[in-house]
């Protein structure tokens with residue numbers, strides 16, 4: 336099964352929802368948007384005045400204007416050029432600032448939305464899809480707001496003003512220029528429709544390719560362990576092929592359309608030149624008017640092309656915005672239950688992933704407060720799933736998972752994390768100082784507390800390197816074991832009454848893992864600790880052991896009692912001891 340098949344795609348907003356989202360982005364900064372529009376319109380007006388005034392100079396000279404009138408009109412033309420330059424520069428700058436602010440709001444909004452998503456939904460979505468939506472898609476919309484949007488508006492205003500000017504200069508030539516409008520509109524409609532579909536498909540292909548890459552990268556060890564390199568390479572290759580095909584389709588479509596557009600521009604110019612020449616020779620039009628009209632038509636081609644180019648960029652932006660707005664379509668979780676105490680109970684729960692079969696079958700587990708409960712069992716028995724239900728990441732299909740008498744997954748996440756912390760093998764180190772990485776767990780913790788926590792998890796190296804050390808890809812890179820110690824130190828700092836460790840020391844080499852386990856056990860003394868363990872050595876010292884088999888609790892009790900019973904646990908223990 337490919338990585339993408341495992342993931343449930345996030346929704347994509349409908350065109351109406353995209354329009355609403357776009358209006359929302361613009362409306363938040365209405366004043367500056369109107370200001371930018373006014374500046375662009377004025378700039379276009381001054382730019383159109385230039386050919387009209389040139390035509391007047393030509394006619395004026397024919398009619399016997401003196402040097403003074405010619406110089407004066409030329410001075411006005413120069414003034415128009417200067418004003419147009421200043422206006423379009425300020426407009427562009429204001430448009431850029433407007434776009435940056437809107438893009439920043441969009442980024443914050445997306446992050447807030449993603450953080451508000453139900454945790455299981457985020458996991459199901461997969462890193463590729465969410466990653467593309469929160470990075471590449473946001474960047475595309477940001478580009479649209481900052482660059483393409485203002486450019487398109489400028490060009491559109493320019494086109495409209497140029498056509499108005501052409502009609503003012505000579506209505507008949509205006510009508511002639513409109514002869515190429517119907518084929519232009521028809522071709523544009525067809526192109527935009529097809530491009531919209533191709534853009535959406537291309538974006539989906541891009542996120543699938545990203546998903547495959549990120550899944551193969553993050554699961555590299557599993558891939559290598561199962562000798563799945565060839566299979567993953569084949570999947571990656573197929574995704575890349577699809578992406579390449581989509582790109583080719585898009586480029587073919589664009590080449591065809593823009594070639595047709597170029598041809599239409601030339602046709603429009605030829606029609607106007609022929610008509611203007613004919614009327615001039617017939618005496619129905621002055622030379623100045625003909626020159627002004629032709630100059631205006633020559634200038635129409637550029638902004639028209641630009642509008643069309645920007646429109647396709649606009650569509651890319653709309654496709655990206657549809658994916659971003661899609662995140663907002665997922666019902667946010669309403670977590671408002673208030674737990675009364677810290678009693679954590681799984682009561683006859685059944686659970687399965689997605690639409691898959693049950694992996695837990697009517698399982699009950701009640702960690703007593705303050706005890707160290709170790710959960711063991713064969714691979715795939717459901718141990719990690721139990722941890723996820725206890726931590727409120729997933730909800731049971733039937734039965735209940737409660738903390739302090741209320742469903743764990745109904746407790747607000749901040750409140751829940753003050754009471755229950757889950758540490759898995761997946762741990763994230765942020766690109767920030769060691770102090771910032773630790774203080775996430777308790778923002779008011781002082782340095783002494785942070786250092787004490789590091790010592791507790793046997794992370795002498797971290798104390799030696801200092802809290803100001805920058806961590807992250809371009810700074811101090813941590814090994815898996817070191818990153819895991821940071822994750823464990825965060826737990827010590829967060830100081831929650833219940834800690835769930837899902838093979839939390841699995842990435843640390845066995846010799847050091849023992850030390851870390853001992854140190855951690857001491858640090859977590861007095862707390863309820865539910866430890867999921869592959870290593871049975873951790874089980875021997877537990878208050879109680881729960882043995883999970885095929886989604887059920889097969890046995891429960893202290894080490895000695897289970898050994899004496901000679902059941903599943905005794906079998907696992909002897910196998911592990913190598914008896």
Ligand SMILES: Nc1ncnc2c1ncn2[C@@H]1O[C@H](COP(=O)(O)OP(=O)(O)OP(=O)(O)O)[C@@H](O)[C@H]1O
Nearest residue numbers: 688689691694712713714715716717718719720721
């Ligand atoms: N995200 C998931 N989507 C679909 N099925 C899953 C998912 N995670 C786990 N499973 C399935 O649920 C069952 C229980 O898995 P779980 O990870 O809880 O077992 P485990 O006892 O922790 O195994 P291990 O010791 O190998 O980690 C397995 O059959 C597994 O394939």
